[in-house]
Amino acid sequence: MNTKVEQLFQTFVENANKEDFETLETILNGLVQKQQGNYHTYLAAITNSNATPLENGSFQMTAPIQPLIENPLRIVHGGMTALLLDSTMGSMLAYKLPKDQAAVTVEMKVNYIKPGTGKELICISSVVHIGKQLCMAEGKVYNDKGTLIATGTGTFFIISRK
Template structure:
C-alpha cells in the first residue's frame, strides 16, 4: 500500500502547479497534526484548527489557505459551516458530565460577508442547556474583525456507550 501511495503522490506532484503543491503540503501536515495529537480529527488537522478557552470564551481559529478556498478564492461556505459547527459542538460537549456527548441535530448558518484575509475565528456560547438538548449560538469573524457568519445550532445529548 505504501508503494501505491508513493506512486500516486509522485504522479500528483509531477503535474501540480504551485497552488496544488501548497494544498498537498497542507493536507499532509494536517495528518501529521492529528498524529502528533495537536488536533483530535483529520479535518481539524487539515484546517489547522487552533482551539482556545480563555475566561469562559471558547474560540477556534483557522488560517485561510488554498484548501479553504472555493472557486472564487474566498472561503468555501462549507468550511465556514464546519468551523462554526465544530466550535459550537466542542463547547456543548465541554459542558456535559463524563459519559455524555452532544451531536448536532440542526445547524443554521447566515453568511454575512466573504471569508477573506489571513484567517477565520469562530466563537460559541450556550443559549440553553436542558437535560436532552442544547442550543448554542456561534459567530465567525475574519482577521479584520468583520462578522462573516452568524449561526445557531441545536444539539442532542446522548449517553456514550
C-alpha cells in the same frame, strides 16, 4: 508502501504547481500532527483549526484561510464556514457537559453576511441553553480584521459517550 498511494503521489508531484505543493505540505503536516496526538480529528488537523475555551465561558476556534478551504472564487467555501460554526459550538458543549456525555448536531442554521476573506477565520460560540436532552448554542465567525462573516445557531442532542 502502498503502490496505489505511490502512483497517486508521483502523478501529483509531476503535475504540481507552487499552490499544489503548499496545499500538500499543509495536508501532510496536519496528518503528522494528528499522528502525534496534537489533534483529535483529521479535519481539524489538515485545516490547522485550533480551539480554546475563553474566560467568559464562550469558546473560540480559529482556522487559517488557505486554498484548501477556498471555493473557485478564492473565498472561504460556505461549507467550511458552516463546519467552523458547527465544530466550535459542538466543542464548546463537549467542554461544558459532563465527561461521560457528548453533543451531536440535530439542526443548524447559518446566515452568511460577508465573503470569507483575509488571513484567518475566528469563530466564537456561546451557550443558549443546556437541558436534559437538548442543548442550543450560537456562534459568530469573523475574519482577522474583525469583519463579521457569518452567524449561526445550532441544536444539539446529548448522548452518552461510549
